[in-house]
Amino acid sequence: MPRFAMVIDQERCVGCQSCTVACKSEWDVPNGFARTRVRQTGVVGSFPKLTTSFYVSQCNHCDRPTCVPACPTGATYQDKTGIVRVNRDLCIGCGACVAACPYGARYVNAKIGKVDKCDFCASRLENGLQPACVATCPAHAKVFGNLEDSSSEAFQLVYRQGAHRVETTQVAIGPNVYYAGKPEHTELLMAGFAPQLPRTIAPGKIWSSLLNKFVFLAVGATFLGQAVAFFRQLSVGEKQFED
Amino acid sequence: MNVLISENLYDNEYISQYATGMKELEEHVKQFPPEWAEPITEISAAQIRDTAHAMAEAKPAVAIHPGRHVTWYGDDTQRARAMAILTALLGAYGRKGGMFLPTKVKQGRIPLPSFPESERGRADGAGSKYPLATEESQGLTQGLVQATLTANPYPIKGWVVYGQSVLESIPQRQNTLKAIEQLEFMAVVDVLPVEQVNYADIVLPEATYLERYDPPHIVTTAKRPYVAVRQPAIEPLYESKPGWWIAKQMASRLGLSDYFPWKDPDDHLSRLIQPLGINLAELKSLGAVAFDGHPYIDDRTEADGPVFPTQSGKIELFSSVLKDLKFDPLPQFTAVEPPPQGYLRLIYGRAPMHSFSRSENNSWLNDLMPENQVWVHTQIAAKFGVQDGQRIILENQDGAKSLPIAVRATEAIRSDCAYMVHGFGAQGQGLTKAYKKGASDTQLITRVAIDPIMGATGMRVNFVRVLSADGERS
Known part of the structure; x- marks a missing residue:
């Protein structure tokens, strides 16, 4: 069984965000949101001796994901x-997983009322294609591969060249997006974008928020029913009158 | 160059085989030691020496890249020549790790009737006022604006604008607007409702690149030359038409069909790629086809033509062409005017997600970067009393004002410069997402420095000061 991973080479990324656009196009991501993002780290130092780099983020497909148990x-x-995938048929768009993700990789797609995030382009993988972001990257800064395959470029980068995970002592859930970069660039990444402790939403809140929806739906349905009955009565009445 | 030559670190063998004018160059650069360059460049003489030594050690695998936008101060031909001469000293033209030599690709020709001779010559000065700017180098748009304004060498009554947003991309907007006012007729062919369509008598909406065929894209300067073909993914939307259709239709209605002796893009493309040994169906399915390249001197064949396309067939370190035209045959340094007190030099550039002023209205790209910021050094921001993120107005030396623009206070800029990404502050109301978002550098470039050699327009000669968003000087 393959074990998929993405390796991002910070020394190759030029921050063009082609990956973000390719992903938006592939997955119809609404404006204001993204399944993969590029953010600048730094700038530290004083002119002209400066350090900066880019942090490319997406779902990390963690070994011990905090989003899975959070989903009601x-x-x-x-x-x-x-x-890590989202079954849209079961998703109720409550956002518990969004709060539970230490990497901010998920969002609620308001257009469809479901949670959305990177799935390594699973449907493209099934067709023998690379994820859209990897295929489009002009700098070969994103490498996708199978860590069970020692001949893969991803394996080489992770196990031979020291690409590392973005983890802290508090948040160590085995992310499968790895980063290769000079120590000063890693340091900047951790200073700006270290994973956050997962937030939890009490199950009661989820159900009550959901309940609200049902209440609205129920009230709405009742009102609609009454309206239909009213107009029907009217039209029936008219008919009777015409008769 | 001074270090490489005085310490004899340059590629002697390469220079004696492929270059002329070494003696003159050697004499010339004696006056420019690293100590001379230190106060100008703010780079220490020691670091300049170290850099020269590192280059010498790596030669010929050294690429001195001139950059994408090279018209800065009006002395740009000479700066570019200095970089080219340095490349030659390192033996890097046509050598591995250096600069590729172009490889010719045989192109088909579609015979056209000869064009009528004009006694008046070109109006833009290409080839006449600026003899080294040739017609093949696409002429001088700025020269055309000047000619229209002054009716010199002759009056110009109409423009057909295509492939360029003249108000956003040509400096001295005030002149372009005046020139447009003087026209009797202007037609604009454009993909987007950019500002210039407001002034057009006729607007011909062109289909986007996803909806049309274009002439084959032939690249000869890559390691391997290649031919790429653009083909429509969908039919043109609304009333838009492909550029080729617009041109062919205009020609036929003006009785000039003989100049377009092809049926359709398929016919046109097949005839142009005919000598390449590939057929159109093949090219269309592959999208692009690469051919064997001869980027290095050692691989060159007779068919590739001369290695260096100069009169002598060699690299002319000392340019007799420039000498004959009474220009400096070896690059001279010209000092750049410093910003006046209280002003910053306005510099501009590009962001990787936007192209010129064309993409700011694209929904996805607009989402990534909806407006530009003006970068100023942290200390300068503090001096002017402006905060990071605060909206300000910039005013240039001639009183031209920008739209409000957010400040980015950063260490990543010199303290005598202000920088912004080009292409924002659009004035076309039809650009619903980009209209008046951010500020336009072009609006602040009211002054230019024309390069006397090539006629190009240097635009980094404008200075701006900071006004608060309500127009007060801070």
């Missing part, structure tokens, strides 16, 4: 290859 409906799950 079982919509978020980890598949056999380690890819």
Whole structure:
């Protein structure tokens, strides 16, 4: 069984955000949101001796994901290859997983009322294609591969060249997006974008927020029913009158 | 160059085989030791020496890149020549790790009737006022604006604008607007409703690149030359038409069909790629086809033509062409005017997600970067009393004011400069997302420095000061 991972080479990334656009196009991501983002780190130092770099973020498909147990409906799950996925049929858009992700990799897509995030382009992988962001990167800064395959470029980068995970002592859940970069660039990345402790939303809150929706729906349905009955009565009445 | 030559670190063998004018160059650069360059460049003489030594050690694998936008101060031909001469001293033209030599690709020709001779010559000065700016180098847009304004060498009554936003991309907007006012007729062919469509008598909406065929893209300067073809992914939307259709239709309605002796893009493309040994179906399915390249001197064949396309066939360190035209045959340094007290030099550039002023209205790219910021050094921001993120107005030396623009206070800029990404502050109301978002550098470039050699327009000669967003000087 493959174990998929993404390696991002900070020394190659030029910050063009082509990956973000390719992903938006592939997955119809609404403006204001992204499944993969590029942010600048730094700038530190004083002119002209400066250090800066880029942090490319996306779902990390963690070994021990905090989003999976946070999901109240079982919509978020980890598949056999380690890819963390969202089953849209089960997702109720409550956002518990968004709060639970230490990397800010998830968002609620208001257009469809479901949670969305990177799935390593699972459907493209099934067709033998690379993830859209990898295929489009002009700098070969993103390498996708199977860590069970020692001949893969990803394996080489992770196990031979020291690409590392973005983890802290508080948040160590085995992310499968790795970063290769000079120590000063790693340092900047951690200073600006270290993972945050997962936030939890009490299950009661989820159900009550959901309940609200049901209440609105119920009230709405009742009103609609009454309206239909009213107009029907009117039209029936008219008919009777015409008769 | 001074270090490489005085310490004899340059590629002697290469220079004696492929270059002329070494003696004159050697004499010339004696006056420019690192100590001379130190106060000008703010780079220590020691670091300049170290850099020269590192280059010498790596030669010929050294690439001195001139940059994408090279017209800064009006002395740009000479700066570019200095970089080219340094490349030659390192033996890097046509050598591995250095600069590739172009490889010719055989192109098909579609025979055209000869063009009528004009007694008056070109109006823009290319080839006449600026003899080294040739017609093949696409002429001088700025020269055309000047000619229209002054009716010199002759009156110009109409423009057909294509492939350029003249108000956003040509400096001295005030002149361009005046020139447009003087025209009797202006047609604009454009993909987007950019500002110039407001002034057009006729607007011909062109289909976007995803909806049309274009002439084949032939690149000869890569390691391997290649031919790429652009083809429509969908039919043109609304009333837009492909550029080729617009040109062919205009020609036929003006009785000039003979100049477009092809049926359609397929016919046109097939005839142009005919000598390449590939057929159109193949090229269309592959999208692009690369051919064997001869980027290095050692691989060159007769068919590739002369290695260096100069009169002598060699690298002319000392340029007799420039000497004959009474220009400096070896690059001279000209000092750059410093910003006046209280002003910053306005510099401009590009962001990787935007292209010129064309992409700011694109929904996805606008989402990534909806407006530009003006970068000023942290200390300068503090001196002017402006905060990071605060909106300000910039005013240049001639009183031209920008739209409000947010400050980015950063260490990543010299303290005598202000920088912004070009292409923002659009004035076309039809650009619903980009209209008046951010500020336009072009609006602040009211002054230019024309390079007397090539006629190009240096634009980094404008200075700005900071006004608060309500227009008060801070």
